[in-house]
Amino acid sequence: MPADWSGAVAIVGAYESPRRRAPGVHPFAIQAECAKGALEDAGLGMQDVDGLATAASFPAEGAREMAVAEIAEYLGIHPRWADGTDIGGAAPVSHAGHAVAAIAAGLAEVVLVTYAACGYSWPHGAPDYLTYAHGPGQWELPYGPSTVATYALAARRHMHDYGTTAEDLAAIAVQCRANASANPHARYTAPVTVDDVLDSPLIADPLHRLDCCVVTDSGGAFVLTSARHAREMGTRPVYVLGFGEALGQVSMSQMWPFTATAAAASGARAYQTAGMRPDEIDCAQLYDSFTITVLLALEDLGFCAKGEGGKFASAGELAPGGRLPINTDGGGLSSNHPGRRGALAVVEAVRQLRGTSPGVRLDSPRTALVHGMGGSLSTSATLILGV
Amino acid sequence: MPGTLARAPGLPPLTDDFSQPYWDAARQGTLLIQRCRTCRRYQFYPRAHCAHCFADDPEWTPASGRGRIHTWTVIRRTPNAEFAADCPYVLAIIELDEGPRMTARIVGESDGIACDRRVRAVFARAGETAVLPDFCLDRG
Numbered sequence: 001m002p003a004d005w006s007g008a009v010a011i012v013g014a015y016e017s018p019r020r021r022a023p024g025v026h027p028f029a030i031q032a033e034c035a036k037g038a039l040e041d042a043g044l045g046m047q048d049v050d051g052l053a054t055a056a057s058f059p060a061e062g063a064r065e066m067a068v069a070e071i072a073e074y075l076g077i078h079p080r081w082a083d084g085t086d087i088g089g090a091a092p093v094s095h096a097g098h099a100v101a102a103i104a105a106g107l108a109e110v111v112l113v114t115y116a117a118c119g120y121s122w123p124h125g126a127p128d129y130l131t132y133a134h135g136p137g138q139w140e141l142p143y144g145p146s147t148v149a150t151y152a153l154a155a156r157r158h159m160h161d162y163g164t165t166a167e168d169l170a171a172i173a174v175q176c177r178a179n180a181s182a183n184p185h186a187r188y189t190a191p192v193t194v195d196d197v198l199d200s201p202l203i204a205d206p207l208h209r210l211d212c213c214v215v216t217d218s219g220g221a222f223v224l225t226s227a228r229h230a231r232e233m234g235t236r237p238v239y240v241l242g243f244g245e246a247l248g249q250v251s252m253s254q255m256w257p258f259t260a261t262a263a264a265a266s267g268a269r270a271y272q273t274a275g276m277r278p279d280e281i282d283c284a285q286l287y288d289s290f291t292i293t294v295l296l297a298l299e300d301l302g303f304c305a306k307g308e309g310g311k312f313a314s315a316g317e318l319a320p321g322g323r324l325p326i327n328t329d330g331g332g333l334s335s336n337h338p339g340r341r342g343a344l345a346v347v348e349a350v351r352q353l354r355g356t357s358p359g360v361r362l363d364s365p366r367t368a369l370v371h372g373m374g375g376s377l378s379t380s381a382t383l384i385l386g387v
Numbered sequence: 388m389p390g391t392l393a394r395a396p397g398l399p400p401l402t403d404d405f406s407q408p409y410w411d412a413a414r415q416g417t418l419l420i421q422r423c424r425t426c427r428r429y430q431f432y433p434r435a436h437c438a439h440c441f442a443d444d445p446e447w448t449p450a451s452g453r454g455r456i457h458t459w460t461v462i463r464r465t466p467n468a469e470f471a472a473d474c475p476y477v478l479a480i481i482e483l484d485e486g487p488r489m490t491a492r493i494v495g496e497s498d499g500i501a502c503d504r505r506v507r508a509v510f511a512r513a514g515e516t517a518v519l520p521d522f523c524l525d526r527g
Contacts, residue, residue, distance in 0.1 A: 134401035139432040144470035152460035160502035205461045
């Protein structure tokens with residue numbers, strides 16, 4: 001039984017910046033580019049926006065705790081509804097779910113979700129710690145964690161418990177690169193093999209350089225409105241059918257168990273609210289900060305059993321002809337990852353359902369799942385879309 | 388000061404009144420964890436309350452310093468300048484024999500490192516002031 005809001009709100013505009021390198025450009029300028037692009041795609045103007053959501057507190061995003069207010073000011077608007085939920089790369093997916101609730105409750109009619117960062121060119125320094133060395137962080141930061149290392153810890157335990165191999169993880173990177181080869185804007189388009197991934201330098205064992213996402217200067221945005229409003233507009237609405245989010249841990253010592261994530265909870269709620277099952281999903285945009293991020297999501301979101309993610313990937317099930325085509329624009333692993341991939345994952349899901357993906361175009365998919373994962377496997381947001 | 392291990396200061400722990408006993412004990416070669424006075428369960432990292440039953444004021448207790456490697460990685464490159472000179476180094480999650488897990492480094496000889504391998508606590512000086520509980524493979 002779907003939630004009463006399932007299908008009541010639609011995404012009516014989406015835009016991804018074609019930039020991948022923008023030295024000397026402040027990320028706020030890319031925020032404005034993306035806001036304008038998404039509104040133009042929707043056939044709306046900035047004056048129509050009455051709700052704004054963004055997260056921009058990472059160093060390379062240019063704001064701090066007042067991010068959503070700063071971006072509203074920069075855009076020159078005064079929204080009556082705002083969301084600055086700041087849960088890492090999952091944040092823009094979370095914003096989409098919160099916007100659905102706000103629109104369904106009548107608190108806003110047109111919500112703009114924007115995102116931009118200069119992850120590559122930011123000149124002012126960008127350490128990747130999630131916390132400070134005081135409070136809980138005093139028991140973790142002095143040991144020198146890095147973002148990739150925290151994911152490597154999860155990959156290592158998954159290998160130990162389930163026999164997952166480096167080749168299984170590499171298969172995910174290989175598929176994303178194959179999808180990127182069709183995308184003229186992708187950061188990297190030259191095909192890679194499993195051996196290429198294994199031959200790339202280890203950054204934090206067992207993760208190699210090609211197990212890690214690209215780092216770009218870019219952004220993306222999308223626009224949501226009520227289904228009633230959407231049907232009066234000229235664009236093809238992409239309906240929000242389900243949504244769920246969940247918080248895991250931030251300190252790695254608190255991750256329990258180490259081979260499952262908050263995606264199990266966010267996914268369960270997304271399926272429940274959509275009244276759907278995993279086998280009714282035609283394609284997915286799964287957060288791919290690292291290959292292990294995708295593998296854990298495949299299992300936690302019910303596309304295969306716990307421990308079977310490696311076999312699922314190695315068997316080619318993630319390819320356009322497989323059981324679950326993913327990351328059809330090349331994903332964060334090959335196309336674009338300025339900082340919070342979630343925004344771009346939503347944009348690509350919308351494009352795929354409209355038949356306008358710049359990467360691999362699937363044969364008329366009707367449903368898409370978007371999965372955001374933030375921090376160090378910390379936070380999770382899952383969206384189910386349909387046309 | 389126990390132990391002879393030393394490394395660059397990195398990011399020293401920024402202590403507070405509550406955490407000071409932990410860091411003072413580390414300087415004396417003791418790993419402290421917490422035990423709830425109400426539900427009697429152990430916890431790490433230390434907090435002002437029990438994260439199992441939310442009772443106030445869990446008590447400090449010395450840990451055995453023994454445990455297993457739950458998982459580990461070798462950090463070969465890092466974007467974080469404070470630790471760049473330490474590369475490569477082994478970051479691990481240790482499951483203490485008392486139950487809780489903690490983040491630490493594996494120091495010393497790492498041949499044969501593996502998940503579930505037994506380890507024991509050692510104490511490493513980081514910079515001039517901090518002493519951090521670390522672990523080494525238990526070959527005894």
